[in-house]
Amino acid sequence: MTCTTAEFTTLASAPGKVLIVGGYLVLDRKHTGLVVGTDSCLYSAVQNQMLDVSNAAFTFGDADVPIVVQSPQFESAWWKYSFNLKTNMLTQYESADQGRNGFVQVVLQTTLTLINTQVPKVLQNLILTSASSTYRTGLKIILAADNDFYSQREALENLGLELTSQSLRQIPPMANTGKTLDTVHKTGLGSSAAMVTSLVASLLAHFGIVNKADIGTDNDRSSIPSQGLKLIHNIAQYTHCLAQGKVGSGFDVSAAVYGSHLYRRFSPAVLEGVMAESTSTMELVQATSPENPGWNSDVQSVAIPPRLTLRLADVDAGSNTPSMVKKVLQWQKANLEQAVALWASLDDANNNIGRIWSELAAAHARDNAEYNNAIDWCAQRPSSEWTKEPNMLSSPTCALLAGLAAGILRVRQLQRELGERAQVPIEPPKQTRLLDACMAVPGVCMAAVPGAGGYDAIFCMVLSPEAGDAVERLWSKWTEMSVGPLLAKQASGGVSILNYDCYPNLKALL
């Protein structure tokens, strides 16, 4: 498609996440988490726009820039702000139903303060181009999400369609949810981390603080993060923590920035001094700087092995991650000796998965034909048969795939053990039955609960489109729980700057 670039509109996207292994352990810097970024994204479009402020419930002074943010897929989701260039104060002066969006507000407050401190003239230019006190040049921001972030069950029911990916493809992209942000049913892809990351990136790129080339577009990123990408990461981690009121592991924001990788968290100390409201601008600049050595997270790229495809489903029940985390950490504290041993076993089992992925990628690079033959063969049989055929015993790829299937069973066994000991339903029996059935489908090499586990979601890794279809047929016939497929697959890239003109659905929203 030939697209022209619209002047003054900057569009950024950030992917959702699936924590394949490493739930709970990733909270501690001693351990890593294997996280995959999805091709379902959150988008943020920023445009300079002449805004009519004549009826605003706020008197605009010489230094005030108006900002309108809309999330048109939701009911009552618009917020109007003014950002004062002299005081760096963001004021929300109007919104639908007097609502607030804590994540948007914190990102705007922080990012605009940093921009105004580092390159004041870019925001002052908006004031200089304001035509009158009635019309002022400000920022119009649109937030939009791929449908996968929110449950589409109701939409399918209303259309009289079954819960299948074929039906999901009939729903228009970025469809209206008919819900508010508070009542929408999320699928667990990490909407706030992806939204925060895309909004930070779009603002920094719009005002030239980071170079669009530094951020990358879709898949053209080098493996060493640029200073610009680090700045986006640091601001996104900081604002996400501030908005959620605690310093978490940050794997979700890291996936939104860098895409799929092996993640080791940053030491929380880098943010502990700047979580208070009284944080000064200088402290903010220092804390988020790409040069700040406190940002010691480790992002190691992992290759999802060729021809392995991620399939996701949300389970219509839901779990409360923070309360599960609280209970697991309480148990860990109260049972240190047992916990040390269990954490070590889980760490081994988790690392084994990442290691086999790397070895599979290496096997593909070494002998493409052998690799493809083994995938074709395994794709037609359940994993329990992969070691039973004498002819295939000499195939290195077949052995690795069998190791992967056994490896994820080991992870699951330990996750169940942790769940039983901490009295937290990490892989409850209903999920065990579903996951065992998935593992029995020909061509499935992995199936487990992602992240914190519970009743939120499941993931599978399949070796062929036919295996993916077979898994989906199993889900659609599953009666014990309602299992809804998502359309998302794995994506290698993280946050990206996109050509706005290539996204007519978004353009129609602005």
Ligand SMILES: Nc1ncnc2c1ncn2[C@@H]1O[C@H](COP(=O)(O)OP(=O)(O)O)[C@@H](O)[C@H]1O
């Ligand atoms: N499309 C969106 N538009 C505006 N805000 C959003 C959007 N998606 C997520 N958010 C913000 O993120 C919050 C949800 O965060 P949270 O409950 O932590 O869910 P998640 O686990 O998906 O990140 C919303 O209340 C809202 O503030």
Ligand SMILES: C[C@@](O)(CCOP(=O)(O)OP(=O)(O)O)CC(=O)O
């Ligand atoms: C337990 C954890 O290590 C992983 C939780 O991963 P999920 O993907 O389950 O997260 P939510 O989207 O918030 O439900 C907690 C953490 O690292 O933040």
